[in-house]
Every structure is written in structure tokens, then in C-alpha cells.
Amino acid sequence: MRGHVLVVDDDAALAEMLGIVLRGEGFSASLVADGEQALAAFRETTPDVVLLDLMLPGMSGLDVCRAIRAESGVPIVMLTAKSDTIDVVLGLESGADDYVVKPFKPKELVARVRARLRRTDDELFEALSIGNVQIDVPGHQVVRDGEHISLTPLEFDLLVALARKPRQVFTREVLLEQVWGYRHAADTRLVNVHVQRLRAKVERDPETPEVVLTVRGVGYKAGPP
Amino acid sequence: MHPLAARSYRRLRRLDRRAVGHWRRSLQFRVVGTTLVASVVVVVLLGLVLLHQIADGLLASQRKSAIAETTAGLQYAQNQLSVLGGSADPALQPTLLEIGRFLSNRGGSGGQYDIVLQPSTGDLERVAPADIEITIPSDLRTLVNRKLRQGYTYAREPTAAGGSAPTLIVGAPVSTGAGLFELYYVFPLRNEADTISLVRQTLLTTGLVLVLLLAGIAAFVTRQVVTPVRLAARTAERLAAGLLEERMAVHGEDDLAKLATSFNDMATSLQRQIAQLEELSRLQRRFTSDVSHELRTPLTTVRMAADLLHSARADFAPEVARSAELLSDEVDRFESLLTDLLEISRYDAGFAVLDAEPTDVRSLAVRVIEALRPVADHSGSELVVRLPPELVVAEVDPRRVERVLRNLLGNAIEHGDGRPVELNMAGDADAVAVTVRDFGVGLRPGETSLVFNRFWRADQSRARQSGGSGLGLSISREDARLHGGWLQAWGAPGRGAQFRLTLPVRHGEVLTGSPLPLEPVDDGRREAASAGGGHVG
Numbered sequence: 001m002r003g004h005v006l007v008v009d010d011d012a013a014l015a016e017m018l019g020i021v022l023r024g025e026g027f028s029a030s031l032v033a034d035g036e037q038a039l040a041a042f043r044e045t046t047p048d049v050v051l052l053d054l055m056l057p058g059m060s061g062l063d064v065c066r067a068i069r070a071e072s073g074v075p076i077v078m079l080t081a082k083s084d085t086i087d088v089v090l091g092l093e094s095g096a097d098d099y100v101v102k103p104f105k106p107k108e109l110v111a112r113v114r115a116r117l118r119r120t121d122d123e124l125f126e127a128l129s130i131g132n133v134q135i136d137v138p139g140h141q142v143v144r145d146g147e148h149i150s151l152t153p154l155e156f157d158l159l160v161a162l163a164r165k166p167r168q169v170f171t172r173e174v175l176l177e178q179v180w181g182y183r184h185a186a187d188t189r190l191v192n193v194h195v196q197r198l199r200a201k202v203e204r205d206p207e208t209p210e211v212v213l214t215v216r217g218v219g220y221k222a223g224p225p
Numbered sequence: 226m227h228p229l230a231a232r233s234y235r236r237l238r239r240l241d242r243r244a245v246g247h248w249r250r251s252l253q254f255r256v257v258g259t260t261l262v263a264s265v266v267v268v269v270l271l272g273l274v275l276l277h278q279i280a281d282g283l284l285a286s287q288r289k290s291a292i293a294e295t296t297a298g299l300q301y302a303q304n305q306l307s308v309l310g311g312s313a314d315p316a317l318q319p320t321l322l323e324i325g326r327f328l329s330n331r332g333g334s335g336g337q338y339d340i341v342l343q344p345s346t347g348d349l350e351r352v353a354p355a356d357i358e359i360t361i362p363s364d365l366r367t368l369v370n371r372k373l374r375q376g377y378t379y380a381r382e383p384t385a386a387g388g389s390a391p392t393l394i395v396g397a398p399v400s401t402g403a404g405l406f407e408l409y410y411v412f413p414l415r416n417e418a419d420t421i422s423l424v425r426q427t428l429l430t431t432g433l434v435l436v437l438l439l440a441g442i443a444a445f446v447t448r449q450v451v452t453p454v455r456l457a458a459r460t461a462e463r464l465a466a467g468l469l470e471e472r473m474a475v476h477g478e479d480d481l482a483k484l485a486t487s488f489n490d491m492a493t494s495l496q497r498q499i500a501q502l503e504e505l506s507r508l509q510r511r512f513t514s515d516v517s518h519e520l521r522t523p524l525t526t527v528r529m530a531a532d533l534l535h536s537a538r539a540d541f542a543p544e545v546a547r548s549a550e551l552l553s554d555e556v557d558r559f560e561s562l563l564t565d566l567l568e569i570s571r572y573d574a575g576f577a578v579l580d581a582e583p584t585d586v587r588s589l590a591v592r593v594i595e596a597l598r599p600v601a602d603h604s605g606s607e608l609v610v611r612l613p614p615e616l617v618v619a620e621v622d623p624r625r626v627e628r629v630l631r632n633l634l635g636n637a638i639e640h641g642d643g644r645p646v647e648l649n650m651a652g653d654a655d656a657v658a659v660t661v662r663d664f665g666v667g668l669r670p671g672e673t674s675l676v677f678n679r680f681w682r683a684d685q686s687r688a689r690q691s692g693g694s695g696l697g698l699s700i701s702r703e704d705a706r707l708h709g710g711w712l713q714a715w716g717a718p719g720r721g722a723q724f725r726l727t728l729p730v731r732h733g734e735v736l737t738g739s740p741l742p743l744e745p746v747d748d749g750r751r752e753a754a755s756a757g758g759g760h761v762g
Contacts, residue, residue: 014526021529081521086578102521103528103560171588188623189580217583217618 003048008038035059062094069095073152075116092193097154115181128163162222171219253447260443268432295395306401325352341409345370369396453481469496509574565696572703581732593630605643617652620732625704632697637663651740658741662723668716
């Protein structure tokens with residue numbers, strides 16, 4: 001459970017406070033104040049989770065997010081002062097897995113970080129498939145038509161959650177609980193954006209999905225196996 | 226009516242309607258139409274007068290020579306007959322014939338006129354051309370043989386060539402010792418008729434051409450005016466549609482050029498003002514966004530520090546521990562106030578965006594109810610929930626609708642004085658409605674619209690329980706509005722209050738009604754269900 005957290009925030013007081021809280025919860029934390037240093041620190045410290053402020057001097061938070069995502073599937077939690085759709089969606093589309101809106105409660109933040117660190121390493125061998133997409137759960141491998149598809153851990157979890165119960169329709173709330181670890185309902189946009197991201201990777205044509213299907217007004221379900 | 230007639234009647238009506246529509250809409254059509262009607266009237270009147278004048282002139286000269294001819298003939302007949310004896314003279318009949326022949330021949334071989342010599346009395350034969358049947362009109366005869374006066378008339382007489390032609394008949398009495406005779410000169414007016422007919426034809430053709438020409442000129446002239454006006458209208462439409470760069474072309478220096486110039490000035494001025502407003506709005510949005518970020522970051526630090534202190538308060542002295550609690554609580558309040566203020570300023574800046582998606586409103590309500598159940602339990606209010614058994618899917622922004630429901634239910638619990646709080650939901654094909662009812666002190670008349678005002682409180686002296694910002698209902702109303710929905714309040718002293726949220730099922734559609742009444746129908750006052758409580762949404 002214990003892990004290393006990279007905090008990228010230009011506000012020194014907040015960064016220090018985050019450090020105190022995270023260390024108090026048993027994590028180790030490195031603090032970085034701007035976007036350019038963030039990438040170097042990321043490569044150096046190989047954190048288990050990145051806490052990233054979206055508004056940074058130098059390189060913007062979104063760019064840092066994309067740069068990290070290009071290198072690794074490490075969980076990224078955005079810190080944002082804006083809850084407007086456009087900002088949140090932009091952040092999620094840049095590769096963030098989750099976000100917390102300032103001002104957040106320390107418990108909320110820790111819960112988000114924990115949820116991202118908790119990996120499902122249960123089954124010894126489990127192979128699932130939706131349509132022509134094969135999922136090797138313990139190996140964290142997804143293959144479509146013999147071709148390897150690279151998914152972030154969160155996208156992988158989302159796909160596995162859907163594939164495990166092929167006929168069940170998942171509401172966004174249920175997915176938020178199962179995949180993101182939210183006890184109480186949160187922002188369903190998280191699900192929407194991640195479904196889009198997932199579709200962009202696993203669907204032949206994201207416009208007419210065959211793997212992740214929308215059930216209008218309810219939620220999502222896996223396509224036929 | 227015969228079906229064919231009915232059809233053509235309908236077609237005529239349709240044509241008529243179309244013409245009326247054109248008449249009302251098109252200035253050009255109206256001007257050309259008016260010109261056409263007016264010029265037809267003028268040309269017809271003018272033509273009639275002209276025709277009349279020409280005919281009169283032609284006939285008058287003809288008449289004059291005819292009368293002179295008749296007078297001369299009369300003289301001759303008088304002289305010839307006066308040499309005879311009484312009416313019994315056997316030479317009378319031959320003389321009459323002789324006179325007739327002589328007078329006829331005087332007219333020349335062209336047959337300029339025919340002679341009729343009619344004895345008024347006795348059994349003498351009348352002298353008339355053999356080949357045609359000439360009938361003298363009776364009123365001319367009366368004039369000649371009763372009043373013994375010379376006169377003339379126009380009549381149609383048969384011609385030698387067959388058919389009939391207009392003629393001028395001049396008659397004169399020949400009074401002699403041998404009795405009374407009537408001498409008639411019958412002048413065929415063939416040439417005059419031809420001339421008049423030619424003139425009429427010419428006038429008709431000229432008139433028609435003139436009318437068409439006038440209509441054409443009117444069309445041309447109005448077109449010159451109407452085209453720029455239509456262009457101005459089209460440009461105005463494009464401006465209204467947001468194409469602020471649109472301008473009219475200015476040609477020359479006439480009135481139309483002035484119109485175009487003024488129009489362009491107006492457009493420029495509008496564009497400048499809109500740009501100014503946009504700039505202001507952009508600044509406002511920037512400010513909101515900046516304030517948001519600048520305030521939230523330190524607040525987050527304060528909040529984390531307060532929480533840390535709060536969770537460690539057991540280790541502090543009692544006063545310090547209590548301070549940590551107060552700090553933590555007030556940071557909560559500060560935060561909710563800030564959030565609400567930022568939300569309302571986002572609405573004021575016109576920056577609120579609806580993120581509508583098909584959502585089950587019922588599950589939103591369930592979520593809100595579960596979240597607020599502890600609060601309700603704390604204040605002793607029972608939550609009475611009546612939800613439809615099936616999904617209620619509507620295109621709404623789930624975050625905003627959830628916020629509205631949380632606000633309404635939270636308010637109801639706060640003002641419910643520990644009595645039950647009811648939540649009803651119903652949906653139909655077009656709308657979803659949720660009502661939240663409390664049985665607290667209720668709203669006084671007029672307060673149903675005040676509740677949506679910012680920082681309005683029903684009772685200033687009332688102790689606050691939940692520490693709401695006072696902006697909740699204002700924001701909720703804006704949320705409802707953004708959906709194209711309604712948020713309305715009903716209340717009566719002692720009967721509590723009810724709020725109704727109505728949202729269209731399909732985003733962008735206009736609400737026409739709500740599946741639930743605004744006034745609760747719980748205590749036998751069903752007849753008043755539709756009254757009271759103005760639309761606020």
C-alpha cells in the first residue's frame with residue numbers, strides 16, 4: 001500500500017502541506033514546483049502516483065500530463081481549481097485518471113491516492129474476451145486481432161470490469177465505485193471521458209463501438225464476447 | 226357544386242391568396258399593381274374622350290354638308306312640285322319618280338346618298354332605291370310630317386352589298402299644293418365608320434402598349450429603390466445572425482447611398498459595442514476564473530491544516546481543541562460560500578455551460594435522498610419519497626440537477642421543523658417534475674418569488690441551522706433556467722412550502738406544462754391546485 005507520490009504544484013505552501021499530509025498517511029513524497037522540473041523528477045523518482053496541479057508556470061499541467069502519459073501508465077490525479085466541464089474534460093483527455101477539485105479535504109485526497117495505488121492482483125489466471133479483443137488479466141495484456149494494445153492501468157481496470165460481467169449494464173455510478181473506488185457518487189464525466197479514451201484504443205471504429213456499448217440513459221456494457 | 230368547378234374555384238382562391246400575400250409582402254408588386262390599375266383607368270377615360278371628340282368632329286362636318294345637300298334638294302323638289310295642280314294630277318307620280326332620279330343622280334354615281342321621297346298622304350307610291358329596303362325611323366318621320374320640320378337621325382340601314390351600315394338620314398317636309406311630301410336623304414357613313422373604327426383600334430393598341438409600358442417603368446423604377454432596400458434587409462438579417470463584419474456597398478451619393486452609409490455606420494457602432502461587451506464579459510470571466518484559482522489554492526492549504534489540527538485536537542488543551550473545531554467548521558462554511566459565489570458569478574458572466582446527457586433523474590434523486598438522510602434524521606424529519614417505478618430518463622446535466630435537488634431537499638429539512646418532508650417525482654413524454662414539500666411555517670403571500678432572491682431569508686431572526694450561503698435557491702433557479710426548465714415555489718402560512726422543478730425531457734425543447742401540480746393537493750383544496758405561485762423558472 002505504501003508508495004511514492006510525486007507532487008507537482010507551484011504553490012509552495014500547498015505543496016508543503018500536501019507533503020505533510022501524505023507523509024502523515026505513510027506515503028513518501030517528492031515536491032516539484034514547475035512543469036519543466038516535473039518530467040525530470042518523474043524520471044528520477046519513478047513515483048507510484050503523480051499529483052499534478054493543472055495551472056503551472058512554465059509548462060502547463062496539461063502538457064506535463066501528456067508527457068508523462070507518453071512515457072508511462074502511472075496513475076495521475078489532477079489538482080484543479082476549476083470544476084468547469086471544459087477544464088476537467090481537458091485534463092482527463094490529456095491522460096489524467098482522476099481529479100480532485102480545490103479546496104479538497106485531506107481525507108478525500110488520500111482516498112483518491114489510495115484508490116489509484118490499490119491494484120487488483122487477485123486471480124492467478126483469468127482470460128476474458130469481448131468480440132475480437134482478448135484480455136489477459138494477470139498479465140495486464142490486451143490483444144486485438146493479434147495486435148498488442150497499450151492501456152493505462154485504469155483503462156485496463158475499466159475494460160476488465162465490463163468484461164467480467166458481459167451481460168450486465170453498468171451505471172456510471174457503479175463503475176465509479178468499482179474502477180475508481182469512489183464510495184459516494186462522484187463526477188460521472190470521469191467515466192464518460194475514460195470510456196472515450198478506451199474506445200479510441202480498443203475499437204476498430206470509435207464512432208460505432210463494438211467493445212464498449214452505451215446503454216442510453218443508463219450506462220455502459222461490454223459488447224458480445 | 227360541380228367537382229371541376231369546385232376545383233377551379235379552389236385554385237382561384239389559392240391564386241387569390243397568393244396574390245394577396247404578394248401584395249402585402251412585396252413593395253414592387255404593390256407599386257406595379259397600383260400603376261397598372263391607375264393607368265388602365267386613365268387610358269380608358271382618355272381614350273373614350275378622344276374617340277368621342279374625333280367621332281363628333283367627323284360626323285359634324287358630314288352632317289353639315291348633308292343638311293346643305295338636303296336643303297338644295299328640297300328647293301328643287303319644291304319647285305318641281307309647285308308647278309303641278311292638286312293632288313289628283315296624274316303627272317304627280319311620274320314627277321315624284323323624276324325628282325327622285327334627278328336628286329339621286331346629283332349625288333353622283335358613287336352612290337353618296339340615296340333618296341327616299343315619301344308622300345305623307347294619299348295613295349301615291351313612295352320613291353326609293355329599288356335594290357335596298359330603307360326604313361325611315363318613325364321619330365324622324367313624326368318630326369317631318371307632323372311638326373313639318375327638318376331633322377336628322379342616325380340609323381343602321383341595309384346596304385346594297387348586304388349587311389347593314391350606319392347611316393345619316395336627313396329628312397325635310399316638302400309642302401306643296403299637291404300635298405305633303407317627305408324628302409329623306411340617306412347618307413351611308415361607311416367611311417366615317419371605318420375611320421372611327423380605325424381610330425378606336427389605334428387607341429386601343431396605343432392604350433394597351435402605354436399601360437404595359439407604364440407598368441414596366443413602374444417595375445423598373447421601384448426595382449431601383451427596392452433592390453437596395455432588400456439588400457439592406459438581407460444585410461441586417463446577416464448582422465442579426467452574428468456576422469458583424471457584414472456591410473452594404475455604397476454607390477453614388479443619392480438617398481439610397483445615404484441609407485447604405487447610415488446602415489453601415491449603425492453596423493459599425495453595433496459591432497464596436499458588442500466587441501466592448503464581449504471584452505467586458507471576457508474580463509469578467511477571466512476575473513472569475515482567476516479569483517477561483519487564487520482563492521482556492523490558499524483555501525486548500527488552510528483547509529488541510531485545519532483538518533490536521535482538528536484530527537489532532539485530542540492532544541491539545543481544551544481551548545485550543547475547541548478553536549481547532551471552530552476553525553474547521555468555519556472553513557467548511559467559507560468554502561461553501563465561496564463555491565456558491567463563484568457559481569453565481571459564473572452565471573452572471575454568462576459562462577455557465579449545460580453539459581446535458583441522457584440521465585436517470587430518479588437515481589439522482591435517490592442519491593440525494595441517501596446523502597441527506599443523516600441530516601433529516603438529525604432534525605427528526607421523516608422523508609416521504611414517492612418515485613415512479615420505472616426509469617425517468619431526461620437530457621439533463623446530472624451535476625446541476627443533483628445540486629438543485631440537494632438544495633431543495635436540504636432547504637425543506639431545514640425549514641420543516643422536524644415534520645415530514647415529501648419528495649414526489651413524475652414524468653411524461655415531454656417533462657420531468659420533482660416537488661419537494663415541507664410542513665414548516667410556510668411562505669407568506671408574495672414570498673414565493675422572493676425566495677429566489679440572493680441572500681433572502683424568510684425570517685431574519687431565525688437561527689441558522691445548516692449555515693447555507695443564501696445563494697442556493699438563486700443558483701438552483703439558474704440551473705433550472707439553463708435547462709430550459711422551471712423552478713417554482715408555492716407556500717401558505719401554516720401549510721408549509723412546496724418547490725417544483727420541471728425539466729424538459731429533450732434538451733432544447735420548450736416546456737408547456739408540468740406532470741405535477743405546483744400546489745399540493747393533500748388537504749382537500751384540489752380546486753386551487755393550478756393557481757398561485759408565479760412562474761419563476
